[in-house]
Amino acid sequence: MKEDVLSILEKVMKLSKADQCEAHLSGRSWGLTRFANSYIHQNVVEENQELTVRVVFGKKIGKAKTNQLNPESVGEVVERAEKIARAQKEILDFVSLPEPNSIPEVKGFFKETAEVQPEERASLVKATIDHAEGKGIETVSGAYYTGKEEVAVMNSLGVEAYFEGTISSFKVNTAVEEGTGTAQNFSRNHKQLNCEALTEKSCEKALASKKTEKVLPGVYPVILEELAVCEMAGYLAFMTFGAQAYQEGRSAFSGRLGEKFADEKVSFWDDGTNEKGFPVPFDAEGVGKQKVDIMVDGVAKTVVYDSFYAHKEGKKSTGHAIDAPIPMGAGPTNLFMGKGTHTLEDLIGNCEKGILVTRFHYTNPMHRLKTVITGMTRDGTFLIENGEIVKGLKNLRFTQNILEALSAVKGVSNTWGIVRMEYMKASVCAPALHVGNFNFTGATSF
Amino acid sequence: MKNLEKGLEAALQEGADYCDVRFVINRVEEIRVRGESPEKVLSKMNQGYGVRVLYRGAWGFAAGQHLEETALKAVKVAKASALAKKEEIVLADVEPYNDSWETPVKKDPFAVPVEEKISLLVDCGKVLMEPEDVKVSQAGMRAQEQEKWFSSSEGARIHQRIVYCGGGIAAIAIKGGDMQRRSYPSSFEGDFSQQGYEFIESLNLYDHCQKVAEEAVALVEAPPCPSGKMDIVLESSQLALQVHESCGHPTELDRVLGYEASFAGTSFLTPEKVGAFAYGSPRVTIVADSTAPGGLGTFGYDDEGVKACKTTLVDKGVFSGYLTSRETAFQLGEEKSNGTMRATDFNFMPLIRMTNINLMPGDFTFEELLEGVNGVYMETNRSWSIDDRRVNFQFGCESGYTIENGELKQMVKNPSYTALTPEFWGACDAVGNDWYLWGLPNCGKGEPPQTMFVGHGAAPARFRGIQVGVG
Numbered sequence: 011m012k013e014d015v016l017s018i019l020e021k022v023m024k025l026s027k028a029d030q031c032e033a034h035l036s037g038r039s040w041g042l043t044r045f046a047n048s049y050i051h052q053n054v055v056e057e058n059q060e061l062t063v064r065v066v067f068g069k070k071i072g073k074a075k076t077n078q079l080n081p082e083s084v085g086e087v088v089e090r091a092e093k094i095a096r097a098q099k100e101i102l103d104f105v106s107l108p109e110p111n112s113i114p115e116v117k118g119f120f121k122e123t124a125e126v127q128p129e130e131r132a133s134l135v136k137a138t139i140d141h142a143e144g145k146g147i148e149t150v151s152g153a154y155y156t157g158k159e160e161v162a163v164m165n166s167l168g169v170e171a172y173f174e175g176t177i178s179s180f181k182v183n184t185a186v187e188e189g190t191g192t193a194q195n196f197s198r199n200h201k202q203l204n205c206e207a208l209t210e211k212s213c214e215k216a217l218a219s220k221k222t223e224k225v226l227p228g229v230y231p232v233i234l235e236e237l238a239v240c241e242m243a244g245y246l247a248f249m250t251f252g253a254q255a256y257q258e259g260r261s262a263f264s265g266r267l268g269e270k271f272a273d274e275k276v277s278f279w280d281d282g283t284n285e286k287g288f289p290v291p292f293d294a295e296g297v298g299k300q301k302v303d304i305m306v307d308g309v310a311k312t313v314v315y316d317s318f319y320a321h322k323e324g325k326k327s328t329g330h331a332i333d334a335p336i337p338m339g340a341g342p343t344n345l346f347m348g349k350g351t352h353t354l355e356d357l358i359g360n361c362e363k364g365i366l367v368t369r370f371h372y373t374n375p376m377h378r379l380k381t382v383i384t385g386m387t388r389d390g391t392f393l394i395e396n397g398e399i400v401k402g403l404k405n406l407r408f409t410q411n412i413l414e415a416l417s418a419v420k421g422v423s424n425t426w427g428i429v430r431m432e433y434m435k436a437s438v439c440a441p442a443l444h445v446g447n448f449n450f451t452g453a454t455s456f
Numbered sequence: 457m458k459n460l461e462k463g464l465e466a467a468l469q470e471g472a473d474y475c476d477v478r479f480v481i482n483r484v485e486e487i488r489v490r491g492e493s494p495e496k497v498l499s500k501m502n503q504g505y506g507v508r509v510l511y512r513g514a515w516g517f518a519a520g521q522h523l524e525e526t527a528l529k530a531v532k533v534a535k536a537s538a539l540a541k542k543e544e545i546v547l548a549d550v551e552p553y554n555d556s557w558e559t560p561v562k563k564d565p566f567a568v569p570v571e572e573k574i575s576l577l578v579d580c581g582k583v584l585m586e587p588e589d590v591k592v593s594q595a596g597m598r599a600q601e602q603e604k605w606f607s608s609s610e611g612a613r614i615h616q617r618i619v620y621c622g623g624g625i626a627a628i629a630i631k632g633g634d635m636q637r638r639s640y641p642s643s644f645e646g647d648f649s650q651q652g653y654e655f656i657e658s659l660n661l662y663d664h665c666q667k668v669a670e671e672a673v674a675l676v677e678a679p680p681c682p683s684g685k686m687d688i689v690l691e692s693s694q695l696a697l698q699v700h701e702s703c704g705h706p707t708e709l710d711r712v713l714g715y716e717a718s719f720a721g722t723s724f725l726t727p728e729k730v731g732a733f734a735y736g737s738p739r740v741t742i743v744a745d746s747t748a749p750g751g752l753g754t755f756g757y758d759d760e761g762v763k764a765c766k767t768t769l770v771d772k773g774v775f776s777g778y779l780t781s782r783e784t785a786f787q788l789g790e791e792k793s794n795g796t797m798r799a800t801d802f803n804f805m806p807l808i809r810m811t812n813i814n815l816m817p818g819d820f821t822f823e824e825l826l827e828g829v830n831g832v833y834m835e836t837n838r839s840w841s842i843d844d845r846r847v848n849f850q851f852g853c854e855s856g857y858t859i860e861n862g863e864l865k866q867m868v869k870n871p872s873y874t875a876l877t878p879e880f881w882g883a884c885d886a887v888g889n890d891w892y893l894w895g896l897p898n899c900g901k902g903e904p905p906q907t908m909f910v911g912h913g914a915a916p917a918r919f920r921g922i923q924v925g926v927g
Contacts, residue, residue, distance in 0.1 A: 041533070042903065042904060043536075043537075044715075044718075044903055045540065046713075046714045046715045046716075046717055046718065047542070047713065047714045047715070048542060049540055049541050049542040049543075050514065050515070050536075050537040050540045050541065051515065051715050052515060052517070052715075052805055052903075053514075053515055053516055053517065053533045053534070053536060053537040054517040054518070054519070054533065054804075054805050054904075055517070055518045055519070055529055055530075055533055056518070056519040056520070056803045057519070057520045057521070058504065058519065058520075058803050060502070071494070071497070072497055072499075073496065073497060073498045073499075074498065074499045074500070074501075075498065075499070075500040075501070075502070076500075076501050076502060077501075077502035077503065077504065077521075078501075078502075078503065078521075087501075090499050090501075091499070094497050094498075094499055094570060097497075097569070097570045097571045097574065098494055098497055098574065099493075099494055099574055099575075099578055101493050101494055102493060103493065127536070128516075128532060128533045128535075128536035128537075129535075129536045129539065131536065132536040132537060132539040132540050133539060133540075135540050136539060136540040139540065149714060149717070151714060151715075151717040151718040152718045153718060153719070153903050181718055182718070183717055183718035185717065192718070258591055258592045258628075258630075259591050259592075259630045259635075260591075260592065260628065260630065260635060335907075337488060337490075337495050337496050371721065371843060371844050372841045372842055372843070372844070373841065374839045374840055374841045375839060376838075376839050376852050376870075376872070376926075377635070377870065378635065379630070379633075379634070379635035384839065384841045384850050384852075384926070385841050386841065386842075386843040386844065386848065388721075388843070388844050405843060405844075405848075407841075407843070407848055407850060407874070409850070409926040432904065432905075433904070433905055451850075451874070451926040452848055452850065452874055452926075453848070454843045454845070454847050454848035454876070455724075455845075455847050455848075455876065456845060456847070
């Protein structure tokens with residue numbers, strides 16, 4: 011409850027003797043049902059909250075966390091943060107915690123999603139398995155989760171923010187002989203997941219890629235479906251769009267804002283209020299979200315900031331602080347890549363010869379400054395000839411400079427897929443792309 | 457021994473056929489310095505109950521702060537799972553131990569003043585940042601204590617206190633449109649061990665700063681690594697990750713049986729291959745050993761109460777066994793689990809996790825490994841990627857040196873290699889005798905994602921005719 015949460019944060023403010031103090035509470039109550047080999051093999055529910063206290067003495071900062079919210083534990087975590095701060099060395103670039111600011115209204119809570127019971131998730135899983143097996147699928151696997159999250163931030167300068175939202179996701183993988191398919195969706199409203207349609211799509215993919223053939227590695231035109239583009243966009247954002255990497259010279263944008271990096275059909279923005287993604291109205295420091303145009307028509311416009319890196323440039327935070335396990339500065343948390351005008355079928359139809367990629371697997375950066383990543387294709391890789399899908403292919407390894415791929419974009423779909431990373435509380439919405447040149451550097455045996 | 461009986465009783469009264477309860481208390485201290493300035497100094501404590509039940513052969517798990525309430529929720533979830541079951545889950549037998557185990561610690565890492573730790577890392581930062589072309593440096597250390605109690609309806613009562621710590625340094629040089637990173641003692645937070653602060657002291661982080669910074673700068677200026685099929689020698693921390701990705705994960709029996717199919721994938725090491733498949737050359741023997749002193753995957757008992765043990769996964773090149781749980785061992789027809797079930801914290805259901813997956817040492821000195829080789833020596837992982845059955849992989853390393861007629865020559869940047877797992881291990885014709893047990897604190901698996909601490913023993917090794925460069 012909002013009042014209960016805010017009263018805990020108020021207690022932190024009262025107890026702290028620091029020059030500045032910030033309290034952040036993040037809580038989650040949710041259930042996840044995983045299925046494989048056509049039965050439920052993991053079914054979990056969890057309730058947990060975490061209180062983070064950050065205190066500042068001059069330019070010395072300490073931080074402590076606890077998941078115990080009784081009065082004694084709240085007092086103990088404040089003491090622990092202050093003890094660290096007193097032992098700290100000065101962080102010379104630190105200026106201040108954020109001042110109070112305007113926080114937008116965001117709709118992200120759906121009562122029915124918050125109240126989904128384990129029996130409902132199990133029933134849907136059973137229906138999914140039955141549906142897929144009825145289509146001739148041999149093994150069905152996936153995950154379905156629903157629940158609610160709440161986050162609140164308060165600081166001694168007057169910041170006060172609270173948000174309660176719901177979360178849901180459905181993913182289904184299907185396998186038959188040497189063919190696999192996948193489909194997934196994420197939404198704050200579980201009724202918008204369209205699980206039946208996702209199951210149908212996954213089955214179609216698996217059945218279509220049933221007889222996979224090998225193709226030699228090389229440079230090919232590709233149609234990257236939305237899931238693949240979401241992953242690629244997420245890596246680009248992680249390596250390039252944050253102020254820390256920008257200021258340190260580790261971002262491809264470093265010292266090069268205003269330059270053209272991609273085709274004119276390519277634009278990126280972050281908008282914490284956009285309900286098509288996973289909106290949250292404020293960041294981990296309680297700074298209100300806003301739309302930030304990061305790349306417009308292929309031209310780099312800006313990066314995103316938290317208060318620390320904004321103050322280093324004499325700017326205000328754009329509301330992109332992240333409380334990640336590994337500090338990485340600010341980052342987009344509700345990222346969008348602009349849509350085009352084509353349907354996916356148009357993109358395929360306009361491709362004389364190329365490869366259709368459903369999704370990537372185990373992608374990782376090879377060279378962050380040059381935005382080079384490598385990974386595998388998975389769950390539906392197809393050969394396109396004369397604008398039509400002609401056969402399924404064995405999976406391929408790619409090694410590709412992302413910005414070079416985005417410079418070779420020939421078409422953009424009018425659809426968005428979405429991928430949400432729960433542990434980062436970040437999501438990416440991206441269209442499918444037709445890319446003129448994509449570098450496949452290896453092949454696997456299936 | 458903490459009394460968890462009320463949780464067991466509540467679950468059994470509600471109809472559970474089996475129940476286990478874990479109560480876990482975690483304490484973490486993390487210090488990170490960026491450049492010469494502290495970036496993150498964090499103290500974290502959390503605790504809670506995790507209850508796992510079987511109801512008519514179906515799993516339920518719940519996590520929370522109130523024991524009986526959490527146990528009842530777990531049964532409710534298991535009853536839901538039973539709606540979509542095909543066959544009843546059966547667990548392989550385990551002796552119900554009543555025991556206690558803890559990490560031997562000489563110097564409690566939490567008792568060392570935080571001022572001392574911050575000063576050490578800031579001093580490291582000063583040296584790392586000395587060269588003009590080093591634009592970013594990182595120095596960090598982390599200590600974790602996990603105290604946990606396990607009780608099962610079969611009678612197990614186990615208490616364990618696991619302590620590990622470690623750290624590392626890195627310098628990032630940026631010049632002329634290139635960026636190169638050099639780390640010590642290995643990448644991704646450094647090296648970790650199940651010991652006290654004496655382990656961090658043994659790393660001598662400060663003494664390595666100058667070399668790390670100089671090598672980062674040298675890498676920016678270095679020529680690119682040659683490409684093509686050639687012989688390679690891998691340094692042991694890179695080989696540790698190679699073992700992790702291409703042997704550790706594919707021998708997890710839950711993956712093999714399809715439980716991770718929709719997320720991390722499956723495995724090429726299917727059950728009919730046990731005892732019959734040439735995984736590698738006769739030089740390659742790989743074991744899972746949860747008893748290895750100091751290993752991050754060392755414990756007294758896993759989170760199903762199975763006693764720590766040693767299992768051979770690859771025996772002189774022949775694939776010979778899996779990492780198992782009580783459920784998957786039964787499915788495979790094994791009498792017992794080999795004890796690899798671990799949960800990251802109280803709020804996660806245990807999964808099959810790597811323990812210490814060790815490539816056993818050979819008898820070659822480093823000079824003997826290089827003897828007669830024309831190729832590349834690569835050290836310290838920079839990137840990794842492998843397909844969803846763990847066959848095709850590609851690794852990038854921080855640093856490389858050409859090997860000419862058996863001698864290390866020119867430093868080269870962006871070294872990488874790619875191969876198919878059985879072909880790669882089949883090309884291993886020599887394993888070194890300089891064996892070291894590395895600690896990796898960040899192995900990811902499962903949904904929701906669980907980050908686990910695992911160990912990998914490895915020595916430098918030689919591989920013939922490997923594709924260097926991206927192919």
